[in-house]
Every structure is written in structure tokens, then in C-alpha cells.
Amino acid sequence: MQNNYMLKNLGLLFLISVLFCSCLEKEKEIKYSFTQDTIVIAKNLQIKGFYEDKSGIYFYAKKYYCDSLFLYQEQNGHFEFHSFLNLPKSYLDSIKELNSAIDLAFINLDSVIAYTPQTIALLDLKNNALLKLFHHSDLLNDTCLLLNRGGKLKWNPERKTLPMMIICNDVSRRTWNYDTKFLGEFSLETGQVNILPLIYPYVEEYYGNKNYYSGTDPMITFKRDRYVVGFNTSPVIFTYTANNNKIDSFFIVNSNYKPLDEVDTTGLSNPSNYINFIIEGSTYQFYFEQLVYDEYKDVYYRFFAKDMPKKNKDGLLNTLKDKYYGLTVMDKNLKIIGDALWQGKKTNYWVPSSKGLLGMSSYDDKVIIIKLTLTYEK
């Protein structure tokens, strides 16, 4: 009698366990492979980015004092020199005295947006003409500027705008307040900046030195009219959909995520201690690095750097070479599909293409184009 009762309870427990387990969403296995293409280019040529359209995949590069862009095209897995694109002389003359590096966002191969910390211009490369030139100081108020976030510019064809980060007061140190809006869409047609209603959410953490990074800029990507924003040390992803003016947030924790350790922040007013603190944090802690929407696969990627113990089994310090990096693949609804993880940093940022994710690193006169191919079930 008692045995029957126990068996019934065990059966019930088993059933509940099965139901519970089936309710938990399991991350799927993400298979990945890297391929590398090494290209010898002219010395001092700075790679500016990738661009893809129906005619192919390109990367473009520029010498600081040269008035042409070098365009390389992918052919059967290898990038080869394709052509020079001349920047309009009138544009170069107009920014000559600014002495600034130029970042670019392609609308298409004939039209390009050129960004400097002082100006934004629309160039017609086909007819070698400067179509429009705006100064940041005229776009927002005097103390604010639109920031290219390290050259990660991308034209939003759906919205016909250039999404950009807004920084006010102090460009080098950031001033995040409880009402700081940080994302804007710049229209080259009207010269207006549409400031989006997303507000910087981690003011206390920023001023409390709980962030290991002096750069606490948001990670921004977009899918048509939906902007998706994350931060280095938080698993929360914010979205803003422009068409219905809706803000949403998602708590998305991948299997490799680990919250920041409690940190000792005494003595950080000394700049030397602060630099050591930053280096230690970026070496040993977990943090997110980049958010990317892949329009070719309709998925999002959140790149991360994994935490690691300070010392290895031999008692020596683990270094950045030992650190694991990876990404989480999320479907169009920001549901996790799975993580991929590899050792060693491959590139500073990734760009989606029809043939996989592309990254690059360079040394001397060589550029290494890295292609990351992912295989998984959706």
C-alpha cells in the first residue's frame, strides 16, 4: 500500500520534472568556422569599413592625406583591388583646415555620407560633387554633437536617415544624466536631427565607478524602424520602434553571461590606478562588446568577452591572449538561439554580409579579413 503511494508520488514528480524541463528553452548548438584572407595593401592605408550591394561585397580604405578611396571587392573568398573613388575636391577643400579623419557611410556606390567630428556631408561620387555640408554646431545646440561611435556608421535606408549617437557637454568624458537622450536620426534631406526617446539607463552605475570601461557608450543596431540598444555590462536590451513610438526592454541572459564582480574602487581618483583598474576589468571580467542586426539572416548577434580566473593552473596570470570571446545569436524576437565561443580576439567589430560576418585586423601593409560562418537551427 505504502509502496503504491510512493510509486504514485515518484510518477507525479517525474511528470512535473518532464513538464518543467520542456518549458525551459534550451540554447541550441551554434557551429562556427573562421576563414582568413590576407591582403597586402599600400602602407598607411586605413581600412574604413565594408559595404555590400547587389554588385558585390567591398571594403574601402583611405590614406590620411589622399583624396581617393581605395575600393576592394570580394571575389571567390578573396578581396582584390577594384577601383579608386575620388572624393570631391570642393568637399576636401571645405574640411581642409579641420584636419580631421573622415568616416564614411555608403548609401550606394555613387552616394556616400562623409563624417568628421565637425561636419557631415553628402557626396556624389559619380559626378564628383559635394551635395550638402552640415556643421554639427548648427544641427544641435552648441555643446552637443552627433558621434560616429568609432566609425561604425550605417545608413538606414528604410528611414532614410543616419542613426547616430548624441553627446553633449564633454565629448571625452561623457555626461550621462537621468534625462540624457543618446540616439538621434540625422536626415540629410532636411538637415534635422530626430532625437529618439531612449534615455541613458545606468547613470548611477556610471558615476559609481561600477563600470570597468571609460567608454560606456551604448551598443546600437537597427532593423528597419526598430532600434536595438545594449550596454557593456548589463544583459538588458532596449528597443525603440519608430513607427509606433514604442519602447521596450528585454532581460536576455545567455549561458556564458556572468555579472560583474563587486569591485574595490578605492584609490581610483589616481589616474594610474584607474588605468590599471580598467585593464584588469577588461582582462578578467565578462562584458558585452557589440550588437549587430544581420539583415541577411534576420537575426541579432550580441558579441561578448567572457570572464576568466586571474591565474592559470601554473600560478601565472591569465592574459588577454587567454581570454575567450563569443557571440549570442538571437532570433528576430530577441529570443536566444545559442552561443558560440572561441579563444582570442579576432577583430574590433563585425559587419554582417551575405557570406557571413566580416571583421578585419591590420598590421604594417597587411590586412586580414576574417569571415565568421555560423551554422545553427532556428
Next chain:
Amino acid sequence: MKNNILILTVLMMVFSCSHQPKTSYKEEALLHKYLKKYHSDNIIHKDYSLMTYRTLGLCQGQVCAGISLDTILAQEVKNKGNVELYVLFDKKEDLAKIKAKYGNTLHYLIGDSHIMDQYGIPRAVPAMFYFKNAKLIKWKQIDRY
């Protein structure tokens, strides 16, 4: 039996004390290990100071190193008095330039950057270590600001 325990306790105390760090430098044990393993043939003095300078490979946001090896050396050579000064750095290319300027007033040690990282040789901020009888007695960061 009691005596044995007492001796053992005293020995353990002595042993544990002898392995306590002598300074506030948190990777002191690794520093000793590093010097012994990679530079024991080159460090011929027992009393000396050691300046470490790394080519900074990591900038975060706007924060980067801002002082050259030569600027620091000019200052430290002036201050060194009669103490032997060793300079440990990770950029072979700088050796000829530095040697040409300071000649035999300094002792030069070149390290592999990755190995120096593994042994905790300060990466971002140059440091000065003072050794007496081959033991670290104090250290300081050489502020870049």
C-alpha cells in the same frame, strides 16, 4: 610529543612569515619568479633598482599612455645616485636608441610582452622596484600625469 608540536608550530610560523610579501606590490612573488627565470644571468647586483616600462597596447576610450621611456629615464637617471639602475622594457627597437643615449650608466633588460603580462609586470604604468640583497623592499608607480 608536546615539544615536537611546539617546534613544528614555530617552524610553520617562520616558514609562513618568510613567504609574506614584503611590500604592497601584489605580484611580488611573480616578479621574483620572473627575474629569476628570465634575467638571473643579466642581473649581477644584489642592491639595485629596476624600472619597468611597457609599450602600452591597450587604450580605453580616451585614456592612453602619454609619457615616453626617454622622458622617464632622464628623470630616473638623475635621481638614481650610486644605485645600479636596470631598465626592463618590451620593445627591442628602442634598445639601440636608449643605449646610444645612456650607455653604461644603465643595465638593459628586454622582455617578451606576453610573458611580462603573465608575470604581472605593470602594463599601463611604468614602475620602479627597489631591491636590497636581491629582495624587493619597496616600489612605486611612475605617474604619467
